Each structure stands twice: as C-alpha cells, then as structure tokens.
Amino acid sequence: MTRISIREVGPRDGLQNENPLPTAAKIELIDALSETGLQRIEAVSFVHPKAIPQMADADEVWSKVHRNAKVRYSSLVPNVRGVQRALEAGFLEIEVVVSASNTHNQKNVNRSTAESLDDIAELIAIAHAANATVEVIIATSFGCPYEGNITPGQVGDIVDRVARDGADRLAFGDTTGMATPTRVIALLEHVRAWHDELPMLLHFHNTRGTALANVWAALPLGITEFDASVGGLGGCPYAPGASGNLATEELVHMLEDCGYDTGVDLRALLEVAEMAQRMVGRKLDSGVLRAGPRLPF
Ligand code: MG
Helix, strand or coil, X not given: CCXXXXXXXXXXXXXXXXXXXXXXXXXXXXXXXXXXXXCEEEEEECCCCCCCHHHCCXXXXXXXXXXXXXXXXXXXXXXXXXXXXXXXXXXXXXXXXXXXXXXXXXXXXXXXXXXXXXXXXXXHHHHHHXXXXXXXXEECCCCECCCECCCHHHHHHHHHHHHHCCCCEEEEECCCCCCCHHHHHHXXXXXXXXXXXXXXXXXXXXXXXXXXXXXXXXXHHCCCEEEXXXXXCCCCCCCCCCCCECEXXXXXXXXXXXXXXXXXXXXXXXXXXXXXXHHXXXXXXXXXXXXXXXXXX
C-alpha cells in the first residue's frame, strides 16, 4: 500500500485566513490534530503581527503545544527575521514562500520575485547553519489572478534557482485554485525531468472544485506528499477572493477508500473538524464533514 504523507495546515494557513481565535483554542486545535495519526502539522508562522494579527501569538502557541514525538511540526517564515524567530523557538522544519508570479509576489510581500529569491538564499544558509531544513513553497504555480497562466517553465526557473541555493524540499501552491489535472501533470513532468532529487509536495485549494482531481492526477506520477486543512479551514467567506484549502478529511476519505495509507484515523479527524467548525463559528466547506463518510463508522 502506498503511504501518503499529509501535512495538516489548518492551524497556520487555515487560521491565518479566519477571524483571530484565542491562543488557547489554537493550542487545543494543534494538540487534537496531533492525536489523529497525522504525522505533519504546519503549526504557526513567524510574521509581523501588523501584517498577520492572527499569528501574533505564535511564540506562545508553540511553547504551550503538547508536542507529539510522532509528529513533524513546521513553521512558515516570510523573511530572515522570521527564520531567526523560528529557529529560536526550536523549529527544525522551516517553510518560506515565493510567488512564481512577480505581480502576486509584489502584492504579497512588497518585493519582486527576484528580490525574494535573494532573501531565500540567505535564509537557507541561516537555517542550515542551525541544522534546520527549508522547504520553498512556490505560490501561484498553476496560475495567478493578476498575471493569468503561469507556465511550467516559469516555475522551473525558480526551482533551478532554489535548488542551487540549497532548498531541501519543494512545494507547489495552487494559491487561488487555478490548477486542473492537466496543468498539474504538465508542471510535474517539466520540473521532475530536471529536479527529481528534491521531495515535492502539492498544496491545492478547492476554490473551483478541482482539488481532489488534482491530487488524483499527481498520484500516478509518484507524488506522495500533500497539504490539507482540517474542515477546509481558511476559505473565509467574509474575505473576498480568499479561497478554501482542500479539506483534510476529504483527502483522507478518498485516499483510504482507494487503497492508499494515510495513517490518519478518519473518525478522530472528523471530531477535530467539528471542533474547528465550532471554534470559527461558521459552517466549514467540507463535503465529508457535512455528509459524513460514505459508510457509517
Ligand atoms: Mg492554502
């Protein structure tokens, strides 16, 4: 049975796009997720509190989380200052984002893609000196709301650069839900022809209903790592243009029925999804949370 490694991003990517939760609720959510069999959790991000008030208590959250030795925890950082905070907090897995679309990168972090890539080279060196690893997440890998289509070649150029600079892992982010299965296959075939040495993870949004189809397209190409967010947290209906992450329970439900091993206890995960729904105080956009599994437990 093929083992699939799911990284749960609800506590970070999800909550960053919801109304701020109390610190205690964030800790409770991370701890509950760590008991479902999920083996990777993106716990917090170390960003400036003015930029992202939802993550202002990242240090406190992380210091109070009951760390499960079976779980790999990671944090996202926007820059060199962020990586220093993440290393001080004890993280050994760091993620950093750069957009394939220059316009999106400018709007996101007020820098060109080229400037971000220079920062990332410096950030990787700092992390490696502290024995931490760095995953470079390439946002808008499948399309950009400002620039339209992004070609595999554009993404491939960024992969070339960050591979040279020492990135340990890659992730391709479908930031606004513009990926379709054909585009997923085209990007993977292009990039993997040159860089089969780096682990690659896919991060899909279900904005236009294609997230699970995109996963299904990537599986025969040997991709075994996917991001997902419990309850689909993150697609806040009050923020125009924000788009929903693939719900972890939808991913687990499909993969397990199709003979893949996620290691996740779906029943326990659904309890956490219900908890997340109560915490954010709105109905979450997840078919398996709404309808339950195809057969009752
Ligand atoms: Mg996302």
